[in-house]
Amino acid sequence: MKALTLAALCITPLYAHVALAADNAFLFGGGPNPENSQFSIESNVIWFDDVLKNGNFDQVITQFGSNQNNANEISYAVSQSHYQTDLIDILFGSANDANIRFRPALIGSDNNRTTEKEPLLNTLNEQISQLNANDSLFLTYSGHGGRAEGGKNNFLYLWNNTELSVSDMAQAMAKAHSESTVRYVLPQCYSGGFNRLAFKNLNPKQGLSEGAAVCGFTAVADDQLSEGCTESVNTEDYRDYASYFYAALTGSNRNGTPVTQPVDINEDGVVSLNEAHTYAYRYGNSSDIPRSTSEDYLLAIEHWSERWASTINPAASNQYNQTAAILGFDFDSEPMTNAFYQESAKKLKAAQLKADAVYSELRSTFSTIRNKREALMPALLLNWPQLSNPKTEQYHQTLAQEKKNILQWLATQEEMIDLVQLEKRKLELIDNNINTMRELARYQRIHRMLKLSRLHERLKNTGGEKWDNYLALQTCESWVPPLK
Structure with a gap:
């Protein structure tokens, strides 16, 4: 929404100059290199670019990848029907690599x-330097993230294996007009570290940052991987946080399928960033556990004594408790009861054990596959020493000339027979692992909402500067972007 601000009075008393506040958007993304610049990342950027540029922003700038028209920088997987995995691929562990292709963006x-x-920082600084009083900048990123020691200065992976850290962004945002606002949506791994941008000296306990108001939303905590780190790089069923977030803002996903669950929580006819975040939290079937700056602030200022405090009955309007109830749709107990808390804890523990068991078997299977390959390789190389290095011309020439004989030999090896079965089991476990992680995430989300519900009620009763800071963050997060 465009806000009107009185700029100055004219010399003549009959007129007044009124300046429109400007809403700007900066979208950037891609991987650090072609191998990690996946089709799914590009798909999101194309979608977000279309949404933002069809809105009523005053300016939208998109910056992506290498910006070279003919550079093969996007990786994608061809259909399994186009490629038949054979024993050599299984032995060399190249079944996945063999399905990967590259194309221009x-x-x-x-x-x-x-x-x-x-170049990215130059654009960010330019965008920030042009902000005037009441102007806003909306940042969206689609790509990969990295973790610094302690998670305090995590970073975004940028093209050509460069990095943009929390402190880099903080220095840029410090130049913004003190009465402007910067908001962001960051769905990458370890993205929670960027929520420190909202606070003085990147420390929530020191209060809100001086100067421009800063707030935002991230997919996961500062020490967690996001679902964007997926085994598949060519899927339309991409379940990252930003996909759910933008679906809520626009009313449909990237494929045009309408959103059917409630989005406009306060029923005012528009969808705010906070409502989009809440939708992603409530209905996003992924392993992500999203967070906002106001939520992280509540957790950061929790006094140690509150960890063992009894639960305060939340108000009916407590959004955190409402979210917990929606996520616990199949619980036997009623929401906002002790039985609900107990059932939540029990289900969380069971889901954790199940997820741990699947992950443990997956790790063990990877290890066994590696051992089987190592056991087979010496005998293979004794017969065909040219296969010692897949990157050489001799390797490819030998495969072309001897492939039939190699496959016949492999088919007689007991380790190879075991390896084929292990590869099948590995693929099953990869699917089981993501499914159990998604199930676990649902109960972890419930647990987090119940805790935030308690902290919200206690802070509301306490009041003071911390409550004011919390409300200021929520107000910042409740902005309605100018979308059509």
Whole structure:
């Protein structure tokens, strides 16, 4: 929504100059290199670019990848029907690699810049420097994230293996007009570390940052991987946090399928960023456990004595408790009861044990596969020493000339027979692992909402500066972007 601000009075008393506040958006993304610039990341950027540019923003700048029209920088997987995995691929562990192809990006940069750190920072600084009082900047990223020691200065992976850290972004945001606002949506791994941007000296316990108001939303905590780190790089069923977030804002997903669950929580006819976040939290079937700056603030300022405090009955309007109830749709107990808390704890423990068991078997299977390959390789190389290095021309020539004989030999090896079965089991476990992680995440989300519900009620009763800071963050997060 565009806000009107009185700029100055005219010399003549009959007129007044009224300036429109500007809403700007900056979308950037891609991987650090072609191998990690997946089709799914590009798909999100194309979708977000379309949404933002069809809205009523005053300016939208998209910056993506290498910005080279003919560079094969997007990785994607061909259909399994196009490629038949054989024993050699299983032995060399190249079944997945053999399905990967590369192509040029379908989207470039509006400003003809790459997303390397320096060009990216230059754009960010330009966007921030043009902000005036009441202006806003909305940042969205789609790509991969990395974790620094302690999670305090995590970073975004940018093109050409460069990095943009929390402190880099903080320095840029510090230049913004003190009466402007910067908001962000960051769905990458370890993204929770960027919620420190909202606070003074990147520390929630020191209160809100000085200068421009800053708030935002991230997919996971500062020490957690996001679902975007998926085994598949070519899926339309991409379940990252930002996909659910933008689906809530627009009313449909990237494929045009309408959102059927409630989004407009306060029923005012528009969807705020906070409502989009809440939708993603409530209905996002993924392993992500999203968080906002106001939520992280509540957790950061919790006094140690409150960890063992009894539960306060939440108000009916307590959004955290409402979310817990929606996520616990199949619970036997009623929401906001002690039985609900107990059932939540029990289900969380069971889901954790189940997820741990699947993950343990998956790790064990990977290890066994590696051992089987190592046991087979010496005998193989004794017969065909040219296969010692897949990157050499001799390797490819030998495969072309001797492939039939190699396959016949492998089919007689007991370790190879075991390896084939292990590969099948590995693929099953990969699917089981993500499903159990998604199930676990649902109960972890419930547990987190119940805790936030308690902290919200206690802080509301206490009041003071911390309550004011919390409300200021929530107000910032409740902005309605100018979308059609």
